[in-house]
Every structure is written in C-alpha cells, then in structure tokens.
Amino acid sequence: MGEHGTTAAWEVDAGEFPADGDFAERARFLLRYATLAPSSHNSQPWAFEIGDGAVRLFADESRRLSVADPDGRELHLSLGCALENLVVAARYFGYDPAVDYGDGADDPVATVTLGREGPGPTDAATPPDAATPDPAVGDAALFDAIRRRRTNHELFDEGRPVPAAVLDRFRGYAAESDGDVTLTLVEDADRRRELAALQAEADRRQFEDPDYREELGYWVGSGALGANWLVARVGQLAVEHLDLGDREGAKNSKLLRSAPAVAVLSTATDDRESRVEAGRAFERLALAATNEGLAVHPMSQTLERPAYRAKLAELLGSSDASPQHLFRLGYGEPESGRTPRRPVDDVLR
Numbered sequence: 001m002g003e004h005g006t007t008a009a010w011e012v013d014a015g016e017f018p019a020d021g022d023f024a025e026r027a028r029f030l031l032r033y034a035t036l037a038p039s040s041h042n043s044q045p046w047a048f049e050i051g052d053g054a055v056r057l058f059a060d061e062s063r064r065l066s067v068a069d070p071d072g073r074e075l076h077l078s079l080g081c082a083l084e085n086l087v088v089a090a091r092y093f094g095y096d097p098a099v100d101y102g103d104g105a106d107d108p109v110a111t112v113t114l115g116r117e118g119p120g121p122t123d124a125a126t127p128p129d130a131a132t133p134d135p136a137v138g139d140a141a142l143f144d145a146i147r148r149r150r151t152n153h154e155l156f157d158e159g160r161p162v163p164a165a166v167l168d169r170f171r172g173y174a175a176e177s178d179g180d181v182t183l184t185l186v187e188d189a190d191r192r193r194e195l196a197a198l199q200a201e202a203d204r205r206q207f208e209d210p211d212y213r214e215e216l217g218y219w220v221g222s223g224a225l226g227a228n229w230l231v232a233r234v235g236q237l238a239v240e241h242l243d244l245g246d247r248e249g250a251k252n253s254k255l256l257r258s259a260p261a262v263a264v265l266s267t268a269t270d271d272r273e274s275r276v277e278a279g280r281a282f283e284r285l286a287l288a289a290t291n292e293g294l295a296v297h298p299m300s301q302t303l304e305r306p307a308y309r310a311k312l313a314e315l316l317g318s319s320d321a322s323p324q325h326l327f328r329l330g331y332g333e334p335e336s337g338r339t340p341r342r343p344v345d346d347v348l349r
C-alpha cells in the first residue's frame with residue numbers, strides 16, 4: 001500500500017458498525033467515513049486523536065502543499081470536509097455531535113464531542129426528519145452520499161442548466177451552515193466567461209513556477225490522484241518537465257465554461273475557523289449535490305495567488321468577503337475510478 005492508501009477504503013459497510021464495541025472502536029469506525037472526504041491534491045492532511053467521548057482533529061503539517069497553499073487555506077478547507085463527514089456519520093449512527101473549534105497553533109483544529117447515543121443507525125428507508133424535509137439532505141441521505149461522492153473532472157453539459165429549484169435548494173443548504181459562510185452561484189454566461197479567463201491566467205502563472213510543477217508532480221507521481229503506476233509516472237514526468245501552463249489553462253477554462261453554474265464559498269473573516277467552516281459547507285453541498293445527481297469539481301488556481309483571489313472577489317462583487325473555494329456544478333459523464341485513502345490506523349495519533 002502506498003503512502004496515500006488504497007481504494008479499498010471505500011468498501012466500508014455501515015452494517016459492520018461495532019455497536020457493542022467500546023468508545024474507541026466506535027469512533028474508529030466513524031473515522032472511516034471522515035477519511036473518505038475530498039482534499040486538495042488528495043493530500044489527506046488530517047490526523048485524529050480519540051479520547052474522553054470525543055474525537056480531536058489536527059492538521060498533518062507534513063501534508064501541507066507548501067507551494068500551492070503556503071498559508072494553509074486549502075489544508076483547512078480539507079480538514080473541514082473530513083470534519084463534516086465525521087459529523088454526518090456520527091448523526092447517522094445515533095450520536096448528537098457538538099463541534100468546538102480551537103484557536104492556538106497547538107490546539108486541536110476541532111474537537112467533536114459525540115454526545116448521547118441514540119437508538120442506533122438511522123434507518124435509511126425512513127423519511128428524513130422534519131427539520132430537513134428535503135430528501136437530499138436528511139441525515140441518512142447525506143450519510144449515504146459519502147461513499148458515492150467523488151470529484152468529476154469531465155466536461156459538463158453546458159446545454160443542460162441546473163434547474164432554478166435545485167440552485168435555490170443549494171442556497172438553502174449553504175444558509176443552514178454555521179458561521180459566516182456565503183454561497184455565490186454564477187450562472188450568467190458572460191460572468192462565467194470572465195471567471196474562465198481568470199482561471200486560465202492563474203493556471204498559466206502557477207505552471208510557470210517550477211516549484212509548483214514539482215509539487216504537483218510529486219502528488220500525481222506518487223499515485224495520490226489515483227492513476228495506476230505507469231500512468232502516474234508518465235504524469236509526473238509531464239508535469240515536472242514541460243511548461244504545461246497554456247495547455248492546462250486552456251483545458252481548465254474550457255471545463256469551467258462547460259459548467260452551467262460556478263459556485264464560490266466566501267467568508268466574512270479569513271481565519272482558520274472560517275476556512276474549516278467553509279470546508280464543512282462545501283462537503284455538505286458536495287454530498288447534497290451527489291444526491292441531486294449533480295457533478296462537482298473544485299478548481300483552486302484562481303484562489304492560490306493573492307492577486308487573482310482579489311480579482312475573483314471583485315468579479316463576484318464581494319470585495320468585503322474572502323473567497324475560499326470555487327467549484328463547477330453541472331451534469332456530466334460520471335467520473336470513473338476512485339482515489340485512494342489512507343486507513344484509519346495511519347491517521348490516528
């Protein structure tokens with residue numbers, strides 16, 4: 001098994017929840033769902049500690065993308081995704097999880113107190129609870145989507161808009177999230193073209209940087225992004241030795257233009273907790289999107305350089321909020337294959 005784990009992690013079966021096991025065994029089981037979360041370059045930058053009826057979440061700094069993500073924005077978004085999966089899985093198995101955020105560099109990024117234990121797994125066949133009458137976001141529906149969610153890198157069908165009712169539901173899901181996270185949905189063709197032009201420029205800039213290419217080459221070449229060994233080696237050579245900026249930029253801008261809607265999550269403050277909360281909101285939306293039959297694809301290059309990030313805020317008309325995460329939404333051929341995940345043993349402190 002490589003340092004990024006295997007695709008066997010996706011085979012987790014809810015029927016094997018160790019209901020009669022001790023707290024640590026049950027918490028470990030929940031972490032199998034947390035670790036299926038998306039993360040930038042599939043870096044899986046999380047570490048967990050189990051104890052006292054709680055699970056503590058830390059950053060694994062050795063997995064930070066020091067070139068693409070020097071200030072840890074993507075790292076904390078990724079931690080938020082794992083945290084949201086943990087909360088969704090805990091609810092599904094009858095817990096009442098409460099999340100506290102830490103501030104200090106040595107504090108846990110978040111502590112999840114699992115709380116009382118309920119009657120056991122939510123029955124996936126029962127209608128969602130009254131508080132969330134929408135079938136895409138009931139506890140059981142979100143839980144069920146954890147194993148089906150994946151990033152879709154295909155062209156989307158530009159001629160098939162996301163129905164207004166679905167986008168309205170998306171705004172509703174985002175509004176339900178804690179903290180100061182806001183969702184902007186860009187559907188207008190001219191504005192999407194402007195976003196695509198910004199993406200192409202940011203891509204070109206990133207790929208001009210040999211350190212950026214080398215870092216990406218490491219993650220591609222070591223199989224984190226799920227290609228088989230041969231394809232992965234070829235990918236690494238290509239990324240490290242050619243200036244692919246123009247090609248990548250053209251490809252990514254085409255992908256962006258093919259999406260009938262582009263979503264951006266922003267926060268009023270730009271600190272660790274806000275970024276984790278933005279990550280949680282993203283994962284919740286990605287799970288809901290999975291249940292709505294929508295494909296999701298984050299695209300980060302515009303956010304990775306301060307000048308482009310500022311231009312993005314301007315373009316969105318929200319210069320007083322910090323854009324944290326951008327993703328395409330639409331309909332496309334399903335992504336084939338899965339990315340690997342590290343087993344829980346490897347992410348426990």
Ligand SMILES: Cc1cc2nc3c(=O)[nH]c(=O)nc-3n(C[C@H](O)[C@H](O)[C@H](O)COP(=O)(O)O)c2cc1C
Pocket residue numbers: 036037038039040041042074075077078081149150151152153224225297298299300301325339
């Ligand atoms: C914060 C964050 C940023 C990401 N940025 C990109 C990106 O710029 N381009 C891309 O193709 N995928 C991006 N992704 C998707 C990851 O590459 C993907 O989640 C990871 O490879 C695992 O694959 P999966 O989502 O299919 O499970 C991002 C994901 C996260 C959480």
